[in-house]
Amino acid sequence: MQALMIDHSAPGHLALTTVADPEPAAHQALVRVHSFSLNSGEVHHVIPEGEPGTVPGWDAAGVVVQAAADGTGPAAGTPVVTVGADGAWAELRAVDTALIGTAPAGADLGPISTLPVAAGTALRVLHRVGPILGRRVLVTGAGGGVGRFTLQLAARGGAHVTAMTSDPAKADALRALGAHEIVTDLAALQHLEPVHGVVELVGGAHMVGAHGALAEHGVLVAAGHISGDGEQFPYRAFFGDSRRHNRQIVTYFLLDDAAGLGDDLTWLAALTARGELDPQVALRTDWSEAAWAVAELAGRRVPGKAVIDIP
Missing domain, CATH: 3.40.50.720 (NAD(P)-binding Rossmann-like Domain)
Known part of the structure; x- marks a missing residue:
């Protein structure tokens, strides 16, 4: 799969490259990521200080392509919003089912990808x-x-x-x-x-x-x-x-408070889809411009959330 990897020799410390697909544990679902959002802590600390070769990213929204083997979490084909310590900036993400909320069918997953860290x-x-x-x-x-x-x-x-x-x-x-x-x-x-x-x-x-x-x-x-x-x-x-x-x-x-978080993310996603919660998306682009978007957010030139779409 393609992923944004930390590479301190690349512009913005990020390189779009090919990496191995994640192998989900029994309690994890495999999600195809449609959009992810940027957070201040990522652009100021995770990216410049991160371990080379790792795939960063906390927030992502997409669709389940493989349900968890233990029977927990949403079924394949379900639109979801996810959070984790890393791995969001990739085409595929393995996520603990406790950290997955469902999104309404047909909802724009870009704004919903902003929810986990900030709204959660x-x-x-x-x-x-x-x-x-x-x-x-x-x-x-x-x-x-x-x-x-x-x-x-x-x-x-x-x-x-x-x-x-x-x-x-x-x-x-x-x-x-x-x-x-x-x-x-x-x-x-x-x-x-x-x-x-x-x-x-x-x-x-x-x-x-x-x-x-x-x-x-x-x-x-x-x-x-x-x-x-x-x-x-x-x-x-x-x-x-x-x-x-x-x-x-x-x-x-x-991330130290996972109990019930999936239900909270589901509720927040529904509010957002109905227009009752405004993520204030101020920058939206695809991941070919991720390094630029990171620089814009780090420079405080984005008066809202930044969303990156995966084509």
């Missing part, structure tokens, strides 16, 4: 925050892939959503996705009405400021670290005698 993380992190109907939720890094899905799902769940972005020009677009309130600088966090939950995607000073905005018994879920900065909390930030005690900071990583 957004949904699971909101579950970790707890009940959000009628509560206040703050999303930092709201203009990124996970952030945009989080805004839509939190608003759908009945939350009052505050979006934090470093780019004021994104304010109207974030409101269109469900944000009720926009914050563009850290100092403004001190004046927010306390929030019940935080989806924290930036790290560094943003995590510190967002923790300070938590209400009593509030939960901050750290699911991204795009700043690359560490955190230094001020004295008394964790004292238990303040008005806001029993606040939690927890971390989240999607």
